[in-house]
Amino acid sequence: MKQHEELESRIETLLADPAYAGHPLHEALASLFECYREQTRQIERVSRIADRYQDAERDRGLSYAARYQRQLRQVEKIVRISDRYQNMLRDMNQRLHWLSSRDELTGLPNRRHALVRLREELQRLGRSGGQFCLTLADVDHFKSINDGYGHDVGDRVLAAIAHGLSEGVRDYDVCARWGGEEFLLLFPHSSIEEVQSVLGRLRRQVAVQSGELLPAGAAGLTLSFGLTLCRDAAEPLDAILQRADQALYQAKGQGRDCVVIG
Amino acid sequence: MQDLIVEGTGSIPAIRADWEAGCVVMKGDSYPENAFELYQPVIDWIEAFLAREDRPLRLQLQLLYLNTSSIRAMMDMLDQLQGAFDGGRTVGVEWRYERENERVAELAEEFREDYTFPFDILAHD
Numbered sequence: 001m002k003q004h005e006e007l008e009s010r011i012e013t014l015l016a017d018p019a020y021a022g023h024p025l026h027e028a029l030a031s032l033f034e035c036y037r038e039q040t041r042q043i044e045r046v047s048r049i050a051d052r053y054q055d056a057e058r059d060r061g062l063s064y065a066a067r068y069q070r071q072l073r074q075v076e077k078i079v080r081i082s083d084r085y086q087n088m089l090r091d092m093n094q095r096l097h098w099l100s101s102r103d104e105l106t107g108l109p110n111r112r113h114a115l116v117r118l119r120e121e122l123q124r125l126g127r128s129g130g131q132f133c134l135t136l137a138d139v140d141h142f143k144s145i146n147d148g149y150g151h152d153v154g155d156r157v158l159a160a161i162a163h164g165l166s167e168g169v170r171d172y173d174v175c176a177r178w179g180g181e182e183f184l185l186l187f188p189h190s191s192i193e194e195v196q197s198v199l200g201r202l203r204r205q206v207a208v209q210s211g212e213l214l215p216a217g218a219a220g221l222t223l224s225f226g227l228t229l230c231r232d233a234a235e236p237l238d239a240i241l242q243r244a245d246q247a248l249y250q251a252k253g254q255g256r257d258c259v260v261i262g
Numbered sequence: 263m264q265d266l267i268v269e270g271t272g273s274i275p276a277i278r279a280d281w282e283a284g285c286v287v288m289k290g291d292s293y294p295e296n297a298f299e300l301y302q303p304v305i306d307w308i309e310a311f312l313a314r315e316d317r318p319l320r321l322q323l324q325l326l327y328l329n330t331s332s333i334r335a336m337m338d339m340l341d342q343l344q345g346a347f348d349g350g351r352t353v354g355v356e357w358r359y360e361r362e363n364e365r366v367a368e369l370a371e372e373f374r375e376d377y378t379f380p381f382d383i384l385a386h387d
Binding site for chain 2: 054059073074077078080082084088089
């Protein structure tokens, strides 16, 4: 570069020197020098344009990369938030499912849930045999508790009995509120004798609770039970329930506070 | 520019964009069949407001559930606000949630990440 500049400067000096004016080579050198200058300008211009194109391309590439990075971050954020919303919905769903299978007053499984468990138990019987016991329990003279002490006391009695019953059975037994003052107890893998012993314990427990729940002098709380055994997976669920219900009816007829096997 | 009013239903939020007040309010659940169709007018409205006015713009949200395409639209709107904020404008978001629904607040916090403009998450009873 420096050489070029020196040469250019030498030629300019020579061309400007009046001593060489009019020499035939002076005009030829002047024309050649002008031609050289023009071509140099052209080359510089072309390089400048090419450089600008390259810069623009590079910037475009960088902005694509930046935009890609930004969009990637956005997508990641959307996915993250969306997953959290889905988790929230799943939890709400589970909560609703739980609520739909519970009785609000007693916190026990409700009739719907009890029916689901009964059907499952029958299916299990069909697959692997065995037996289960079903009991319907009804609070004796519950109407007179409601009438005599008010619905608040009646509700408390139901909740307390529900608590006592569910605490008194095994983890894999089912204790559900069947409706009103009636409870359903399902005892998988159990014989009549085993369940009779459990029911005896439950009856004693209710008698203890009675003193805590009702005013002094009130008639003691008792339950009547209809108990039945199921070994036949082909037996309709309604028939099993009806058998337990009839046994309960008989228990009521026999003076209440007892267990009748149907 | 006119106010923008969308009646809410079970699946789309109620939307009120008030030009005079410089305020956009969105309330409810958002799982529309076509989120683009629902939110593009809101995005256009915000763009017009930011272009034609130099007054502050406020976004008031009370959203419970958003489907994925609504989340995307929401982020587009928040990006608009961030752009305006970077350009020196006064913008802000208020995200209100029911006090017992803490998870909605956590989600609002997820949205707030990466933004530098005022973004308040407020509990109400």
